[in-house]
Amino acid sequence: MGTWSRLIPSGVRTMIFKQVMRGDTVHCPVCDRGAIAYLPSGSPPRPHVLCPFCGSRERARMAWLFLKERKVLRAGLRVLHVAPERCLSERLTSLPGVKYTAGDKFTPGYDYPPGTIDLDITAMPFAADSFDLIMCSHVLEHVPDDRGAMKELFRVLAPGGMAILMVPIALERATTDEDPSVIDPRERIKRFGQFDHVRLYGRDYVDRLRAAGFEVIEDAMTERMDAESVFRYGLMRSEVVHAGIKR
Template sequence: MLGALKRWLRHRALRGNAVHCPLCGQGAVAFLPSGDPPRPHALCPFCGSLERTRMMALALHQRGLPRAGQHVLHVAPDRSLRERIRATPGITYTAGDKKEPGYTYPPGTMDLDVTALPFPADRFDLVICSHVLEHVPDDRTAMRELFRVLRPGGLAILLVPMSARPTTDEDPAVTDPQERRRRFGQHDHVRLYGRDYPDRLRAAGFTVTVEQPAQQLPPTDVFRFGLKADEDLVLGTKGPASERPRS
C-alpha cells in the first residue's frame, strides 16, 4: 500500500507537458536518466520506454504498422512496446525470449532460441528484434533465421548497439564479464558491432536500409519525444524469391 502511494505521488509530481511519450501517451516534466553510465533524458517515468523504443514506435506509426490480419514476431520485447503492439486489433502477436533461470516473463512469452526459430518460412509480416543479436554467439545463424521467417514484402526492425568503428569487435575468447564490459559495452555482450553491421544482415539475405528518424524532425520534437539525434533505425526487407541474389 505504501509503495503504491509513493508511486502515485511520484507520478503526479512528474506529470507535465515538456515531453511526451508516444508509447503510453503521457506527458511529463522530463524523461529520466537511465543506463550505466546514466544517459540523461532517456526513460519514460510512466511506461519505462527508452529512446530506441520511442523511435521504433514512431517509425511503426508512420508506416501504419502493424495492421489487422498481420502476424508479428517480437523477440525479447520490452514491456512498453509489447503492450502498444498487442493492443492493435486483429493482429496475431508472438512474443519470445530465451528464458533464463531467476527471471520472470510476461504471460504468453514463449521460450525462443533465435538461432533455431520454431516457425515455418515466410510466416511474419513484421519482425522486431531490438538489442538481442549482440548477446548471441552465432549471430549470423540468427540473422538467417530472422530472414527465413519474414514474409516477402514484410519488414524487420533489427537494432543493435553500434560503434562508429568500421568493423565489428568480437572475440569468442573474451568471457570475463569485466573485459566484455570494457570492450563490448556490457558484461553479457559478446561483440560490439561496427558500421559493417548492415553488411552482415545483407549476407543473411536482407535488403537493408538505415535511417535516422530524428534527423527528419525539428529539434523541438526530438527533445519532446526523447529521441537520440543520431540513433540509427536499421530495417530489413525481403523481396520475392525471384529477386533475391543467389548464394
C-alpha cells in the same frame, strides 16, 4: 519509504504520481502521453530516459516512431517480438486482430512477461513466412552465431514484412570487432561495451543483414529532426534504426 507513503495504498500512489507527472514538456510516442519530464534510469543513472507512464526508453520510442512513420502498424498483423519490451508489447497486443508471439532466451533468475516462450533465434519453431513484423532490438549483439540468427529471422519473415533489427553500433568503426575467445565479463565490457555482448558492430553491420537476404533500411532518425523534437520524444542521437525488408 516514509511513514506517510506506507499509509497510502500503492495503487493510489501510482495514481498521484501519474497525475503529478502529467505535462507537455516531453511527449512519449509509445503511449502517446505528455509529461513534465522523462525520469532518470540506468547505472549510473542517466537523465531523460524513462517514460513515467509506460516505462519506454529512448530506443523503444525511436523504434515505435519509425513504425508509425512507415505505417507498418495495422490490424491483423502477425508479430514476433524477441526479448519483448513491456511498453511495446502492450501497444502491439492492443492492435485489433493482432497475432502476437513473444520469445526470449530464458536465463535463470530473470522475469519475463506472461506468455513469453523460451526461444533460440538461431533455430526457431516457426514455419517460413510466418510473420509480418519482427521486433528484435538489441539482441543480435548477445548472440554468438548472429549470422545464423539473421538467416533464421529472414526465413520466418513473410515477403513484404519488416524486421526491426537495432543493435549498438560504433559508427566510427568500419568493421565489427569480434573475438569468440573473449569470455571474461570485464574484458567484454572493455571491448564490446557490456558484460554479455559478444561483439561490437561497426558500419559493416548492414553487410551481414544483406548477406542473410534482407533489403536494409538504415535510418538515423534524429539527423532529420529538429532539436526540440529529439528532446520531446526523448531520443538518443547515437541510435540508428536498422530494419530489414523481405521482398
